Amino acid sequence: MSTSSMTMGPGALAELDTASTPPAPRRRAKREKERISGSAPMTRGERVRLVFGHIFVYIAALIFISPLIYAFFSALKPNQEIFAMPPTLVGSEIRWSNFADVFTYGPFLTYIGNSFFVSIAGTLVVLAVSTMAGYAFGRLRWKGRDAVFVLFLATLMVPAEVLVIPMFTVMQWFGWVDTYQALIFPFAFTAFGTFLMRQFFRGIPFELEEAARVDGAGPVRSFLQIVLPLSKSAVAVLAVFTFLSFWNSYLWPLIVTVDYAAHGTLPIGLATFSGITGTRWDLQMAAAIISMIPTTILVIALQKHLVKGISMAGLGGR
Structure with missing residues (x-):
């Protein structure tokens, strides 16, 4: 050099x-x-790809939302024009009164109230059980933990339809047939919520809890004041999924409920528009649109937490 x-x-x-x-x-x-x-600045090729990407997303969104658009306009048609050939999007007249007639056709307000009560109560029970079980499986160390967790996850492979008869038998033993307890508790201890919370909890640094234990905090205090406040996004994801599950449940309420007018939920209420004399498709479409409003508002309100929680829930693990 x-x-x-x-x-x-x-x-x-x-x-x-x-x-x-x-x-x-x-x-x-x-x-x-x-x-x-x-x-x-974007190059010409990048601008072309961006334009085609937006066009593809808009077309896909239109395809997915088209059944909802058709259902909404069908709810405004006269009943005899629902299956008219050739099909039309808008009927000969727009009947906004169909949405009001839904509440006079049967105890639809009772169905809505029952669905809200069962969905909210069931969601709260699932959140309490899943967060505590997820903390026990993900943060605490005890003998046989992993083996019990694998056995717990194995219950996800059993179809819900297979469990209907055993669950109904248990409800008879407890005397809970045709009660709100039967609509809530059988599905309040599922492995999905526990698995979701466990995966998220394992992504939280263990050093936070170790520092809290040095200051004298026990497992309960660490769970309530450290781990749980850091898991708001995962809790929001579990809350939305659980609420939708209870809200849309049809088979189990149909079996365990006897007095539909007193304890029936919205899916059962939608089925009441079909009877011996025929089906009021116009009112059934209107009722379906009404039943989608609460869940749509819930998803929009928690959209930010949903995206963050879903993206982070599967990244933890030590």
Whole structure:
């Protein structure tokens, strides 16, 4: 190495390296830095891909939402025009009164109230059970923990339809047939919620709990004041999934409920529009649209937590 090169400073060496780099890689590196920082103008190919990407997303969204659009306009048609050929999106007249007639056709308000009570109560019970069980499986160390957890997860492979008869027998033993308890508790101890919360809890640094234990905090205090406040997104995901499950449940309420007018839920209420004299498709469509409003509002309100919770729930594990 010559004496002049040995006396060059770090800045001069960097300039020399930059000057010795071919122009094309330098341009690509510069463009990559600008793209990461968000200040790079898009190339023609990138703009074309972005436009086609947006068009594809809009077409897919239209395909998925088209049944809802057809159901909404069908709820505004006269009943005899629901299956008219050729099919039309808008009927000969728009009957907004169909949405009001839903509440006079049967005890629809009772169905809505029962669904709200069962869904909210069931969601609260599932959240309490799943968070505590997930904490026990994910954060506490005890003998046989992993074996019990695998056995617990194995219950997910059993179809719910297979459990209907044993659960109904248990409800008879307890005297809970045709009660709210029978609609809530049989599905309040599922393995899905426990697995979801366990995976999220295992992603929280254990050092937080160790620091709390140094300060004298026990497992209950660590769970309530450290782990649970850090898991709001996962709890929101579990709450939405559980609420939707109770809200849309049809088979179990149909079997365990005797007096539908007193303890029937919305899915059973939707089935009451079909009778011996025929089916009021217009009112059934209107009732279905009404039943979707609460769940739609819930998903929109918790959308931010849902995206964050779903993206993080499966990343934990030690």
